Amino acid sequence: MQTEKFKTVAGYINSVSGIQKKQLQQIRNIIKQAAPADAEEVISYNIPAIKAQTVLVYYAAYAHHIGFYPTGAPIKAFANALTGYKTSEGAVQFPLEHPLPEELIKQMVRYRIKDAEEKAAAKRSRPVK
Template identity: 45%
Template sequence: MAKTDFKSVDEYQDTFGSEKKERLAAIRNAIRETAPDAEEVISYQIPAYKHFGFLIYYSAATNHISLSYPYSEALLAEFKTELSGYKMSKSALQLPDKDPLPLDLIKRIVAYRMKENELAAASKPQKAKKK
C-alpha cells in the first residue's frame, strides 16, 4: 500500500486486493448498519466513524484487520469473554484473515461506543448562547 493521502474510505479500501477489500467492505457495512448517521472520515489515514466523537477505526494489515476504538474499562468488561479469543494491543483488536469476521460483535461494539459517546456528550456542560 504505497498511497498514504486518502481522501475517502473508498480510496483507502481500493488499495487492497479483492479478498482483503471484501473483508474491509463487510466491516464498513456492519458499522454503517449500526450507526447509519455516523460521519465516515479518514483519520490517521485509515477509515473512522464519528458520532459525538470517534466511535471506531479500522485498518488492514498483512494477516489481519485491526479494529481500533477508544477503550474504556466498561467496554472491556462488557465484551471480556468475546474479546479474549483475539489478540489485542493497547489500542487495537486484531481480526485474523484466516478467521470469519465477527460482524455481530463489531455491531455490538459500535452500538456500545455510540451509547458511551452519547452519555459523555450529554454530561458535558452546555455552552451559554450569546444574546
C-alpha cells in the same frame, strides 16, 4: 498503502486487494449497520473511521488482520467475547483467515455510541469555570 495519503474511505479500501479488501468492505458494512443514521465516513489518522459528533470507531487493513479500534471502553466491556483475539487497550485484531464476528462488532459499535453519548452529556453538564 502506508505512504499514500487517503482522502476517502473508498480510496483506502481500493488500495488493497484480495481478502483484505473483502474484509474491509465487510467491516465497513457491519459498522454502518450499527452506526447512527447521521454518522459519516471519514479518514482520520489515514485510516477509515465513522464519526457522529466524535469519531466512534476506526478500522484498517494489515498483512494478517483487520484492525478494529472502538476505544478502550468496548474492549473492556466485551473482554470475555474477545477471548481468542489479540487485543490492546483500544484495539482488537481480527485475523484475515477467519470470518469477521459480525454480531460482536455491531454490539461493540452500539456500546461505543452509548459511551460517546454519555461522555458528551457529562461534558455538557460540567459547570463552566
